[in-house]
Amino acid sequence: MSAGHTAVTTPAAGEPVITCETPQDECGVRDVLDRLGDKWSVYVVVELAAGVLRFKELQRRIHGGISQRMLTVTVRRLERDGLVKRTVYPTIPPQVEYELTEMGHSFTHLVKALADWSIDHRPAIAAARADYDSAQGVDV
Amino acid sequence: MSAGHTAVTTPAAGEPVITCETPQDECGVRDVLDRLGDKWSVYVVVELAAGVLRFKELQRRIHGGISQRMLTVTVRRLERDGLVKRTVYPTIPPQVEYELTEMGHSFTHLVKALADWSIDHRPAIAAARADYDSAQGVDV
DNA sequence: CCGTATCCACAAAGATACTG
């Protein structure tokens, strides 16, 4: 893995600094965020991380219930970005299989890091929110 | 750092599996994604990673130009989630300083990972997109 | 200087119906 693109240094005082190759740009982070940011991409990647899935299976597995349309849109975007491979079997009825590409698999490691951090800090976040809300909400 | 919450195992065939503590839940990932997903949070965190900043400074530094409203909204959300600490000096004119909390600093490591991955795979993503577009767009 | 409040524009997401 490469780790030379950005640097996080923590001085004694505890102030990490993120340095980018292209300071005027967004460090390229937005490329990923645009994929992470939309509501469903991560779920699709997570489900696909488990293996090859067909459209309907994918839809059923996703918690909360994704609409056909959104699944199509999401999966198409991921395909376009080279994270997902789509294989069509021209049978009747048609069958389409989705699976992660090499890059898609490497992406799952990011998702894992995200999940770990999230689970780790969820209590702290919840506490912070409760704290904030109780402090602000008293005299409204 | 804890790393026991989720597991990415890569069998011989190359199929990583992300296992979550709460399978019916979203692995808690969405908590983080909601913060990552919005347009400005990451930029604010990146700028704040460099040190303490005042409102106007923060606004000036953010590439692309964030509006007052969005900066306020963003910074408030981050404060509510315990990632940013806001210190008000009741002077005239008023002075407000923003800085990352402990949790905010740990969050910068995620952002770094994101930036690294993004920069690493940007060429591949661009290539995949060009490929996809040229294949789909010919006879439209 | 550091916001809040209001209004508006646009894009994303949901529901539904229809097709190869």
Place this chain on the structure above:
DNA sequence: CAGTATCTTTGTGGATACGG
């Protein structure tokens, strides 16, 4: 089964004006 097309609804972001 695996979509596409269309409509409606919601959410996010920008501009502006005003307040402490």
